[in-house]
Amino acid sequence: MRWNAVVGGALVGLVAGVAALSLVWTPHDPAGIDVSRRFLPASPAHWLGTDQVGRDVASMLMAGAQSSIAVALLSVGLGASLGTALGLLAAARGGWVEEAVMRLSDLAFAFPALLFAIMLAAVFGPSLTNAVLAIAFIMVPIFARVSRASANAVWAREFVQAAIAAGRSRLGITIDHVLPNIAAVLMVQATIEFAVAILAEAALSYLGLGVQPPTPSWGRMLSEAQTLLYLAPQLAIWPGLCIMVAVLGFNLMGDGLRDATDPRLRGVGA
């Protein structure tokens, strides 16, 4: 086992575990405002102290992990499904269909995701759903490209020719032969994109385009702490650290998985 996969897996496990735990228990109500207990330092009662309106920082961070994981899971799931379907279609049909799908991907790539999120928020109002849609929108062309490139490589292999010679349709070959053979690549890509999605969710929440109050989110905690940097820098440090740990965890895990599934990096001939 590779060290990066182990460390990454541990960090991801930590974030996911905390998010799961926060569903049933947090030390305090993460939305519980108490102005008499503002800016308390860390103590056994408030592990990481309280913020400018007296909310317990540790509880907010725990609940904030939920938002990050939920948005990342939904947006990567949505983006990967749609993008992979398009990429597989492009590889299976070739010709103008492939051209059209790939040029549309280029177009989507060129379109700034943040702009798309602001547009969505302007039209439908800021919400978790719109944050998910905006991040999924970034994911679609990424997965379309990755899956098309890998699928094309599989289509060129002899066992696919054998399946054609056995009279299978392109759809049947795609499902039975192509998809299983690119699953590892997609899994690695999804893990890495998880990190991107967590970062994007934090950015959108920071701008007020993501999860809405009172639901806690790391990005909004950062933006609220921004004006208080000189007064209470720890309020910015903690959510920043959480974002860093989550992103680092998914990136390391993605790298580790890629190393484990790529025979060239394992030193074994393909």
Added chain:
Amino acid sequence: MTLVSVRDLTIAFGGALALRALSFDLRRGELLGVVGESGSGKTLAALSLMGMAPEAARVSGAISFDGERVDTLPETGWQSLQGRRIAMIFQEPMSALNPLQRIGTQITEAMIWHEGISRAEADARALALLGEVGMPEPQARLRMYPHQLSGGQRQRALIAMALACNPDLVLADEPTTALDATRTAQALDLLRGLARARGMALILISHDLAAIERVAERMLVLYGGDLMEEGPVAEILSRPAHPYTAGLIRARPRPRPPGVPRRPLPTIPGSVPGLADLPRGCRFHGRCPKGRPVCAEGRPPLVDIAPGRRAACLFPEPV
């Protein structure tokens, strides 16, 4: 009775003719060998019979299968023939099997799709097939993945896959290149025996005259996209009419009897011309020991030189 009839099959890539007006017939249950070097067009001809000519190729001419034109069929029309009535055995037993699927799944794939039978029934048939192709411990092999099988066993699995729907015609494109000499002989004998037992026609494509001799009754000799010679295998090998065939036969390695001095293996001078610079006239004239200026003027017609034998040469050897 004619199973396959090919008329003036021409395959071009851009302006280059990879196959020039190939015509031949195949009877039901006939064992046909196609011999030729790399670039002779033999694989392209086989792929066309499968409806799998490369997309970049311009294909003209007519192919009939069991009395019906098939070259004009759309992709879905071919799909009902592929694997069911015409099957193909691929070259490389490792890469022609999906590494992520069990052998049993791959053998039953065509049956389940073409005949809509249940998994249990398909499994039973796959088991019988593996027995028929001489797979040791077929029950256990059905559950294995390709990497768990030896090269010879994988080749047997490929043969079983091709036979899954009891096709009328099997195309085998260099099916033994990946095997050693003993396995090659076994696989060829197996193919011949299975084709005979099932009354199945077989087209064996090979650059190896020994393989053709072992399996086929009749053979086609292709060079540079042209059919050079056609006839019964035994007759062609003992009395070739075309100088190219004669050169091929001379260049066969033979065991040297004890006491006979070592001699260099005869070769055909020159090398196979590329697709882009195929010579005019007879494709072979530049390398031909009997080549004369007239050979470059036009393509020599394929003429009957003996009962059942045709050759495309202006100066054929007497047969």
